[in-house]
Structure formats: structure tokens, C-alpha cells
Amino acid sequence: MGYGTQMNAEIVSIGTELLLGQIVNTNAAYLAAELAALGVPVYHQTTVGDNLERAVEVLRQALSRADVVLITGGLGPTPDDITREVVARALGEELVFDEESAEQIRAFFAARGREATETNLRQAYLPASAQPIPNPLGTAPGVLAEKGGKIVVALPGVPPEMKQMWAETVKPYLQQTGRIETFLRSRTLRVVGLGESFVADRLGELLDSTNPTLATYAQRGEVTLRLTARAVSEEEAQTLLDELEQRIRERIGPYICGRDEEGLEYEVGRLLRATGWTIAVAESCTGGLIGHRLTAVPGSSDYFVGGIVAYSNEVKRRWLGVPEETLRRVGAVSEETARAMAQGVRERLQTDLGLACTGIAGPGGGTPEKPVGLVYVALAAPDEGRGECHRWRGSREDIKYRASQAALDLLRRYLAGRIEWRP
Numbered sequence: 001m002g003y004g005t006q007m008n009a010e011i012v013s014i015g016t017e018l019l020l021g022q023i024v025n026t027n028a029a030y031l032a033a034e035l036a037a038l039g040v041p042v043y044h045q046t047t048v049g050d051n052l053e054r055a056v057e058v059l060r061q062a063l064s065r066a067d068v069v070l071i072t073g074g075l076g077p078t079p080d081d082i083t084r085e086v087v088a089r090a091l092g093e094e095l096v097f098d099e100e101s102a103e104q105i106r107a108f109f110a111a112r113g114r115e116a117t118e119t120n121l122r123q124a125y126l127p128a129s130a131q132p133i134p135n136p137l138g139t140a141p142g143v144l145a146e147k148g149g150k151i152v153v154a155l156p157g158v159p160p161e162m163k164q165m166w167a168e169t170v171k172p173y174l175q176q177t178g179r180i181e182t183f184l185r186s187r188t189l190r191v192v193g194l195g196e197s198f199v200a201d202r203l204g205e206l207l208d209s210t211n212p213t214l215a216t217y218a219q220r221g222e223v224t225l226r227l228t229a230r231a232v233s234e235e236e237a238q239t240l241l242d243e244l245e246q247r248i249r250e251r252i253g254p255y256i257c258g259r260d261e262e263g264l265e266y267e268v269g270r271l272l273r274a275t276g277w278t279i280a281v282a283e284s285c286t287g288g289l290i291g292h293r294l295t296a297v298p299g300s301s302d303y304f305v306g307g308i309v310a311y312s313n314e315v316k317r318r319w320l321g322v323p324e325e326t327l328r329r330v331g332a333v334s335e336e337t338a339r340a341m342a343q344g345v346r347e348r349l350q351t352d353l354g355l356a357c358t359g360i361a362g363p364g365g366g367t368p369e370k371p372v373g374l375v376y377v378a379l380a381a382p383d384e385g386r387g388e389c390h391r392w393r394g395s396r397e398d399i400k401y402r403a404s405q406a407a408l409d410l411l412r413r414y415l416a417g418r419i420e421w422r423p
Helices: 026-038 052-065 083-091 099-110 118-124 159-175 196-208 234-255 264-275 289-295 313-320 324-329 335-348 396-416
Strands: 009-014 042-048 068-072 095-097 125-127 131-133 142-147 150-155 183-191 213-219 222-231 256-259 279-283 304-309 353-359 374-380 385-391
Touching (some): 026 042, 026 068, 026 183, 052 150, 068 159, 083 150, 118 125, 131 159, 196 222, 256 264, 304 313, 353 396, 385 396
Parallel strands (some): 009 042, 009 068, 279 304
Antiparallel strands (some): 131 142, 142 150, 183 256, 374 385
């Protein structure tokens, strides 16, 4: 199938704080995803500081190679907010005072019992050919200009303001241009229990697919698969994605634990609802992270009863019933202790299942026999109990998250009836 030429985009982020690493550039990621969903490819992203000459140079370069340039940041009232002047210079225009924007700024402050100052009203100046983009959440209007077949959009750097202005004004404007000829739709599948190289081996020639495309990404505790389809209609794009997903599931279905934004805890929640079982958790090294993830799912009160964070041996013994002899003989970080914790929390909170985790998250506390990154997870069920040993490297945060992931995956595999207990 062939496709015609359609618009492409570039994202320019303005702000010295971005270059210094003081703020993470979530705006660019959001806009790139939104443009991709529209079928508008983004070929370049550029970040430039609050320097007028450099920012003008960046914008001119962007206009030389992109049909649409989206700018975020630099629309506030202070002297380092230079975006309006940057756009005017790049387009070869003067800044002119827009009375309608000024009235909206005045009304914003009047509603709060204040009067707009001259500094605030600097935001009402726009390039001569531009129209303002209403800002329902703030004082800085956006800028929308079309000149010589190119579109320039400037939005505030404040994420909630930027997102609402994009959704209410910019996105509909681009959709009405008639220059979006294809739909680009993506889907993400989440994989646990297989490393990226093993996933690639099992998918084989599917990774060579050109439409939809398929790519693998190693994440913390899982591998994500991104499926992307291009088509002339929404329905055709979704059909292409459905067909590729089915082929993927035929090869690695038991390891797929989630889709798009719904991770492992959502899959576990679905399985718990299907069985009608309840669960409680006992956590040591994860410090409540497993319970947090389980309760992040709306409606989790249907199956999650509660948890005990048993960080000390005394709490493990007194509140979970871990035998003193077990703690003395094999220690808190052991499969026996993890299994006793799982059974203990199951009995004390009177649930169908008990899930437990104990380990050494680091950076200290390890020994040659029990190094940092050693973690045991265990499940207690009506019919049996099982435990697993894991060893990871990484930061304290990494190890804690991987431990929660391993515990939830142990639960998922049991509930799904596809238990593949590791030796």
C-alpha cells in the first residue's frame, strides 16, 4: 500500500532549565505521542535555552525542514520568556498588541481580585500574522501562525495548560488542514519472565514486519513490545494491530502480562476477580510497594484485604508467625522465611492467598553468602505454597521494583494456571 506525502512535524522546547536538567521534558514526549496518534511523523526534537539569537536560529532551521513546528515554553511575562519574539523574528514580522488577549488576561486577574500589570500584559503581544490560542488555565495565550505553507504553534511550558490548549485548539486545527492522509496507531504489550534477547529470538521474522512495525524495549523488570500500524482509516490500523498481536501471542502468550498503560498489577487484578479469591501481602525489602501496586488498580478492594510490612525480624516473628528457629537457622533472607511470611499473612488476615517478599535491596547489608540483590518471593495458596529465588544488580530502587515485579508475576502465573516454577 502506498501513501501520499503528508505533513511532518518538529518539536522545539525552549528553556534553559531543560538544558540544565532541572526539569524533565515531559511536554516533548506528550506532543510526540499525540502527533504520532494523528499520523504526523516527528523527525526532529530540539531543546534550546533562553537565548534569543540561538532560539531564532533553531526555529528557522526547524521551519526549513518541517511542515509544522510545535514550540513549548517561554510564553510567560518575564524577560527570559522570549518565544513570542522568537516566532516574530523567524517569520520576519513585528510583534503587535492583541487587545482580545489583553482583555482575557485582565479578566483572569480581576476574577482573583487583582489587577493585571504591564508585565502581565506583555503576554498579549503576538506576531503580526498570528492568532492567539486561548488558555483556559493560565494567563499566557498561545501562538498560532501559518505562513508560506508552514505552521508554527507556540504553547506554554506548564504541562496542564499545554495539554488543554493542544486538545481544544491545536489538534482540531491540524485535523482540519486536510494534510493528514494516514492514521498511525500504536499498541504496547508488556512481557515478564523473558529477557529482551529471548523475546527477540521467539518473535523471529515478526520483528522484520514493515507495517505494522514491531520493536522491543528492555524496561525495569519487563520487556515492552511496541506495535505501530499505518493505514488510511482507524479501522484498518486497528485490524493490522490485532493481527500482529495475535501472531505475537501465539509465540509468547504466557509471558504477556499487560497492554498499553495497564501493567502487571492490572492483569493480576483481572485474574483475582475471575477466581473470586482474596489476597494479603507480607513485605520486607519492598517496604509496601507490592501493596501499593495492587491498590493502584481501581476496584482493588474487591480482592485486596491488606498487608503487613515486616521489616524487622521481631515483626516477622510476632505478627507473621515466622518461627524463631527459622530466623536463627537460615535468616530473614531465605526461601523458608519468605514462605512462612506468605502463610502467616494468609492466616492472620484470613485470605485465600498470601504473597511475600524478603531480600537485600542495598546498597549495604550484603555478604558473600547473601549479596545485595538477593530476593526471595513466595506464595501461599489453598492447595500449595511455592518460593522463588532471584538475584539482581542495580540501585536500591531498581531492586525493590524488580522484587515487586517478581512477586506479582509469581501470583499471575499461579492464577493463570501456567505455573513455571523456577528451580
